Amino acid sequence: MTGKPTLAHIAGLAGVSVPTVSKVLNGHRDVAASTREQVERIVAEEGYERPQRTAPRPRRSRAALLDLVINELDSSWATEILAGTEEVAREHGMHLVLTAVHKSPTPDKGWLESLTARGTRGVLLVLADLSARQRTELQRLSIPFVVVDALGRQDPASPSVGATNWHGGYSAVQHLVALGHRRIAVIGGPEQMMCTKARLAGYHAALEVAGIAPDPRLVRYGDFRHEQGYLHTKALLALPSPPTGIFAGSDLQALGAYQALHEHHLRVPDDVSVVGFDDLPFAPWTAPPLTTVRQPLREMGALATRMLISLIRGEQLTAPRAELATNLVVRGSTATVKRGQ
Known part of the structure; x- marks a missing residue:
């Protein structure tokens, strides 16, 4: 290059960001030793003129x-x-x-x-x-x-x-399909969230592979909390043809589904099967223990x-x-x- 080397030039040769080069030049310690050595070598080779060091500002926090x-x-x-x-x-x-x-x-x-x-x-x-x-x-x-x-x-x-939210949604619904369920509802999280969209896409893919026509009335959106699982399950049970299986977008919504089913004198899983998502610590201790998609x-x-x-x-x-x-x-x-x- 012509003229004096710049920070951007040094960063490009070192394959790091401009802020990282600046940290090395200003003596910050939060840069890996190998990265520091590489930047220092290139600075020397390129003849970069270091700026005048100013007195360091006092740290605001020791931690x-x-x-x-x-x-x-x-x-x-x-x-x-x-x-x-x-x-x-x-x-x-x-x-x-x-x-x-x-x-x-x-x-x-x-x-x-x-x-x-x-x-x-x-x-x-x-x-x-x-x-x-x-x-x-x-x-x-x-x-x-x-x-x-x-x-x-x-x-x-x-x-x-x-x-892998898509895979989680797919495996949950595929499991219910393998058990003979054809009317499978889903209670997702907020509609705009990426994890909700991915789980719903997995849900629809599993239905398509099984040759089951999707029913828009069986698709609901909640907020991952207990109350939404409860309210949506009550609405699903009021349909002319209620679902035999429910895929809840969270374990908390699955607990809400449990409560609504109990109030309607329906048994899990004898009358309605329920699958959750998360595998929270309480999932094995529900009655019955909750089938769920483990999210790490x-x-x-x-x-x-x-x-x-x-x-x-x-x-x-x-x-x-x-x-x-x-x-x-x-x-x-x-x-x-x-x-x-």
């Missing part, structure tokens, strides 16, 4: 902090994610700062200022999202983020972790945290997207359909 933004904290689902995240963070001497966004998909306006003030090193988004301004500001500050279970369609280059929530939280720590260190990820396998766990809530049903 290395990660921000975890999650849609809720009051369920076993959230507890499993947090367990995996906290374990990996603790192994690396880091602490978590929790923010629950509840009904809003994004943290409030004050979150970004608080995050900056406490010196957060990276962000985990669990069923949560950022505004365009928040994303831009994190990029400007060189604070990486990793998404767990994206709410909507993500930029393929954005680091994210999920599960703890492992998802752990993997997302490892990815985030790698990004903080200036390391490149093998791939920006990781999907962990789901598998069907058959217990006592599913059975062969009765004749005449």
